[in-house]
Structure formats: structure tokens, C-alpha cells
Amino acid sequence: MRVSQQAKASTRKRILDSARVLFVREGFEHATTRHIAREARIAAGTLFNYFPTKEAIAAALVGEALDAAQEDFERRRRRCSLEEDLFAQVAAGLRRLKPFRRFLRPVLQSTPHPAGVADNEAAAIRGEQMERVRRLLAEHGIEPESPLTLQLYWTLYVGVLGFWTADRSPKQEDTLALLDQSLAMFAAWLRETARPESQRSHN
Amino acid sequence: MANVADLLHAVPTDADEPGLAGETRLRELFARLSLRPVPTGTWRRFWRLGGLHAQIGLAYTMHWLRGWFQGAERKQRDLAATRLNAAFRLLETMGYLRGAIMKVGQTLANFPDFLPEEFVATLERLHFLAPPMHFALVREFLHNELGGDPEDVFASFETEAFAAASLGQVHRARLKTGELVAVKVQYPGIARTIRADVRGLVTLLWPLRLSRDWDSVKARIEYIHRTLELETDYRNEARLQERVRSLFREDDGIVVPRVFQEYSTHRVLTMEYLAGRHVHDYLAAGPTQDKRNRFAAKLVRSWYRLFYAARLHHPDFHPGNFIFMDDGRLGLIDFGCVLELEDEDWELMGKSDRPLTTGRRDERLAFLKEWLDLPSDAPEDDRLSLCDRYAEACWKPRTAAGEFDFGDEQEFRRAFDLFIEMLRKRYTRGRPLDAFISRWDFGSRSMLYRLQARVDVRAIAEQEIAATGWDRSDYATLSN
Numbered sequence: 001m002r003v004s005q006q007a008k009a010s011t012r013k014r015i016l017d018s019a020r021v022l023f024v025r026e027g028f029e030h031a032t033t034r035h036i037a038r039e040a041r042i043a044a045g046t047l048f049n050y051f052p053t054k055e056a057i058a059a060a061l062v063g064e065a066l067d068a069a070q071e072d073f074e075r076r077r078r079r080c081s082l083e084e085d086l087f088a089q090v091a092a093g094l095r096r097l098k099p100f101r102r103f104l105r106p107v108l109q110s111t112p113h114p115a116g117v118a119d120n121e122a123a124a125i126r127g128e129q130m131e132r133v134r135r136l137l138a139e140h141g142i143e144p145e146s147p148l149t150l151q152l153y154w155t156l157y158v159g160v161l162g163f164w165t166a167d168r169s170p171k172q173e174d175t176l177a178l179l180d181q182s183l184a185m186f187a188a189w190l191r192e193t194a195r196p197e198s199q200r201s202h203n
Numbered sequence: 204m205a206n207v208a209d210l211l212h213a214v215p216t217d218a219d220e221p222g223l224a225g226e227t228r229l230r231e232l233f234a235r236l237s238l239r240p241v242p243t244g245t246w247r248r249f250w251r252l253g254g255l256h257a258q259i260g261l262a263y264t265m266h267w268l269r270g271w272f273q274g275a276e277r278k279q280r281d282l283a284a285t286r287l288n289a290a291f292r293l294l295e296t297m298g299y300l301r302g303a304i305m306k307v308g309q310t311l312a313n314f315p316d317f318l319p320e321e322f323v324a325t326l327e328r329l330h331f332l333a334p335p336m337h338f339a340l341v342r343e344f345l346h347n348e349l350g351g352d353p354e355d356v357f358a359s360f361e362t363e364a365f366a367a368a369s370l371g372q373v374h375r376a377r378l379k380t381g382e383l384v385a386v387k388v389q390y391p392g393i394a395r396t397i398r399a400d401v402r403g404l405v406t407l408l409w410p411l412r413l414s415r416d417w418d419s420v421k422a423r424i425e426y427i428h429r430t431l432e433l434e435t436d437y438r439n440e441a442r443l444q445e446r447v448r449s450l451f452r453e454d455d456g457i458v459v460p461r462v463f464q465e466y467s468t469h470r471v472l473t474m475e476y477l478a479g480r481h482v483h484d485y486l487a488a489g490p491t492q493d494k495r496n497r498f499a500a501k502l503v504r505s506w507y508r509l510f511y512a513a514r515l516h517h518p519d520f521h522p523g524n525f526i527f528m529d530d531g532r533l534g535l536i537d538f539g540c541v542l543e544l545e546d547e548d549w550e551l552m553g554k555s556d557r558p559l560t561t562g563r564r565d566e567r568l569a570f571l572k573e574w575l576d577l578p579s580d581a582p583e584d585d586r587l588s589l590c591d592r593y594a595e596a597c598w599k600p601r602t603a604a605g606e607f608d609f610g611d612e613q614e615f616r617r618a619f620d621l622f623i624e625m626l627r628k629r630y631t632r633g634r635p636l637d638a639f640i641s642r643w644d645f646g647s648r649s650m651l652y653r654l655q656a657r658v659d660v661r662a663i664a665e666q667e668i669a670a671t672g673w674d675r676s677d678y679a680t681l682s683n
Contacts, residue, residue, distance in 0.1 A: 076352075078338075078362070080337065080338065080339070081337065083337065084337040084338065084339045084340075085339075087337065087339045087340060088339035088342075091339060091340075091342075091343045094343075095343075095346070169392060171347040171348070172347075173344070173347065173391035173392045173470075174391070174392045176340060176343055176344060176347075176391040176392070177390070177391045177392040177393075180336070180337075180340050180391075
């Protein structure tokens, strides 16, 4: 029997909803794919038709959160500097990711390097985020000369997320400071590289 | 004391940077800072301070070695150059670390008796370099602190800050109940890191360790550490602000903004917005002598009210902390630095009232001996004599009968010059509270000098003391 696209989407949604509940309630380490399948009322084998690993489920949840965050960001957006725009985009993501903060680290570990091989879900997240940043930079008149720019951003972004997952400061305020200062540095670097070679600082 | 511009013109250049004037060097230094990574952990910050300590130590050692074969005049020039280079390195590190260490830098700039004057003049630059927060950062911080976006929590919220605060910035907003408010927002993470950074401060001041006053300097750093910790807690500031607010009545013409506790946390302080001008803009409008005198009298009264009615010392007579309102009222804002005097300090400061009231030199000397922890029969040496002349100059507005002319430049300079002489002779040993008293002395005298005001300080002091019911009958009639 052929499973309709609608049924597939429904099952996928049930898996993700169940995983979201279990990851938060049991913790990422203790929530197994078997638990998730049972909670979603599907056979364990069926789950693997949708997600090859538990990390892939987590990555899909992160991807959904970042999609919602992008909508939040676009809705609240105002005319501002590049630094502020970049900050607002990442900060919107942190807000949406907050329920998943504890299990974000395994997802990050599955995307160790911008050019590395990762599972489909994680690769899709990276691709989508880098595309969003490319569009944002373009809106500020910056067309990255080389892929290095976006890869540098991705490294910085993953670094901030990693810091955030382990941030024990009250309300993770250190992450805000780190993000602010890192993006200021990134924006300054972008502007520097956007200038003609003859006008660049060589300190 | 030379001003920053003088120093920048005189700044020596490094051998590897031939021909660079000081101003250019400073500007380039800050341009470079924006491209640097920011250390976030305590260990990395400390490592950075450690490296700095080594650099300053090296600079001093080089000076010492060169001093063997240089004449006295040249040596003095070289010392200034060495110190200034060290100050640049200090500034670079502080700018690099930003945040917490910047607060330390600003605080040190207010305590000129700690450091060679070149350090102080250079550190003064930090007053203008507090890192601004863009609105996206402010929004996230307020969301975390108040549980909602500023656009949702407030009826309206101005995205641009209208004033800088030493640890953050201030935004205008309107509550949903209609009140116009000022929302002070602290830079995230700055409060906790101060503790770690002040720990490194003793190391930072290592070049001064051979001074005979080193123990006193260390004690003062510890005192500053305690007060800085309180200053970073806006809940504490809100409590002090409410306490001070209760000290003034409507007919005083002195107003302290109400705190909105439900919109305040340890890191956010929301208070009634006071419309008015700071001293610079107020004076630009050319107010009459009478109006300036009245504002000046309120400035003076505010300090005495806090002191005598509540045992509080407000050392921070910074122009940004006073609002000259169009209706003639004086607004007091920013109570982060207000000190609640401990019993020992309160009792000792209370003893100064007698020489202040009588104006007699023998009583002033007796008080100074106690303040300086000298035996009562100690002979009057150069140090005591100089301290006495300094105290006499500082206290003159209070001891003078009738109006004191704060616009008298000679009087203004006299206290300042005596203070510099004390620094030069390294008579810096004293009580931890000294630094806060000096800060008030110079802050208040500078404000009143700018106002070119004439105030009967003595009459105000007498009124404020009388209101406390303090029995001074044994000496109050001895006044000159």
C-alpha cells in the first residue's frame, strides 16, 4: 500500500512531537529511538524510514526551530547596522532553541566542519543558515568574495551555540556578550576585506 | 596635572613606530581593537593581565637601567615616557577586555592618588569609550530580565539610548500605565566578571609595590572591590535610591526619581524620567547668578542631607548625575556609588565637625592625627603640615562665614595643587574612605566652580545638622 504524502508528513510530525517531549522530559541521552517510536505510536522500524539516527531527529527539531526563528527575525526586523542584524538573527534562533539547549550539543557534533560530511538533516540546517546569512549580507551590500566568508561565519555561529549549551551564567548572559563581541569582530573583518587591497589596514 | 591633550602631544614614540604622534597611535590602537577576538573566560582574562604586568614591569626595568647613565632632567623625562608607554599598554588591555575591566579603569581614573598622573590622564579616556549596546542586544537582555520584549513590556520604548551609564546605557520608555520612565540596562555579564578582574588588579599595580604606602593602596583596592560589587547590583541601587528619595520634601526643591520595582532587576533599573538638562547645557543657556546660586545651594544641601540624615556619602558628583530642571528643581540620579558609612567611618567623620565648626587649626591638627592614625603627641612634620594645608583648603567653603565664592579660581587651584604636592611626595597613606572623599572634594568643587556659584555652605550645614538634633553645644559657639 502506498503511503500518501499527507500520511508521511503526519507521521514525521508525530515523531518530532514525541521526540520534543521525550528529549525535554527524559533528556537526550536517555530518550531512545524505541521510546520515541512508542510515544509516536509507530513501529521502531518505521521510525528509521524517516530518520536514520536519534541525532537526525534532534537536527530536524533544530531545523524547525530555526525556520520559526527566521520568521520571528523577519517580523521584528528594522533598519539597523550589519552587526545588529546579524545579532538579531542569531538571537532569534537562541530563543526558539531554548527548550532544546541541553541536546543541541550532539547536533552540533554532527556538523563538525563546514566542508565535512554530515547527515542530511544537519547538512540541511547548515546550508539553510549559510544561505540566510548570505542574503542578509547581500542586503547590506556585502557579496562575499569567497566561500571562506560564510564558512568563517558558520564556525563562529557553531562556536557561539556550543558556548551557549554550556553557559552557566545567569540567564546565559555571557552568551549575549560573546555573541555581541564576536559579531562586531566578524562585521569589522567583513568591512576590512570588502575594501580595496590598497586601503586595507596591515596592523 | 597635564590634561590628556597635552600628554598626547608629548607622547614618545616606540622605535618600531617611528614618527607616530600619540593621538594617531591611540586612534590606531582602538581601530585594531575592533578586529580582535574577545577573551571570555576568567583564565584568559587573567592571562592577559599577567602579560600586561610583565610588559609594564619590563618598561620600568628598562627605565631603571637607563637611569644609571642619564642626567636628572633627562631621567624625569624618561620616567614620564616609561609611565606613558605603560599607560598605553594598560589602556590597550582594558579596551581589549572591555566590559568589566573598563569599569575598573574608570574607577581608577577617579582615584588619582593610586597612580602616576600619566596613568590617570590616559585612563580618563575610558570614560568616553563604554561599549554601546545596539537595540537587538538590549531587546534580548530585557527579554531575559523582564520576561518579555521591551515593545511588549512597555507601551513604548526608544531604541536609541539617550544616556550612557558606566556599566550600560539608559533608554527612555513609557509604561502602559502612562508614566515616562528611564530604563537603565547593564551590559550583560559585566557584574560577575568585575570580581575576577579586580582580583588581578593588585598584580596590575605591581610596579607600585615598593612604595611605603603599598599596604594602604591594597586596603583601598579591597574597599573599592566591595563598593564596585554593590554598584553593579541595581537592586541595591534601587534600595538606596528609594532611601534617598524619602529624605527630601517638596519644599527642598530636590527630587529623586521613583523606582518602578516591577520593571527592575539586579541588572535593569526602571525609574521615573526627569526632564531637564545637565550642567553643560544648563550653563549654555546663560542663567543668572541668582539662579546658579540656587542650584548650587541645592547641590550642597543634597550632600549634607544624605550625610547627616542618613549616614550616606555620595562621592560621585559627576555632571551626568544631576538634572537641572526647568522649574528650578534639582534632580538627583544614579546612586550606584552611594556609600553607607560603617560605624567607625561615621564616628570619625563626625569628629571632623568640631574643627569644621570652630575653624581652629589646633583642632584640625588633632583630628588629622586621628585620621592618619598618628599618636596625639606626634610632632608636626612635613606630611602633617601638608595634610593640614590641604584640609584647610578643602574645608574653607564650610568654615568661611557667609557666602563662599566657588568661582574663585585661586581657591579652586589651591586645593588641587596641594593635592598634587601630596601625590608628588607620596603622602598617599590613609583610610580606604580617603579615595571617595577626594573624589567628592574634586567632583563637587569642579561642579560648583563651573557654576561660578556663591553659596553659604556653613548655613546649609548648620541647618542640616540642627535637623538631626545632634548636641554640639560644647563647641558650636566657638566658631570664628
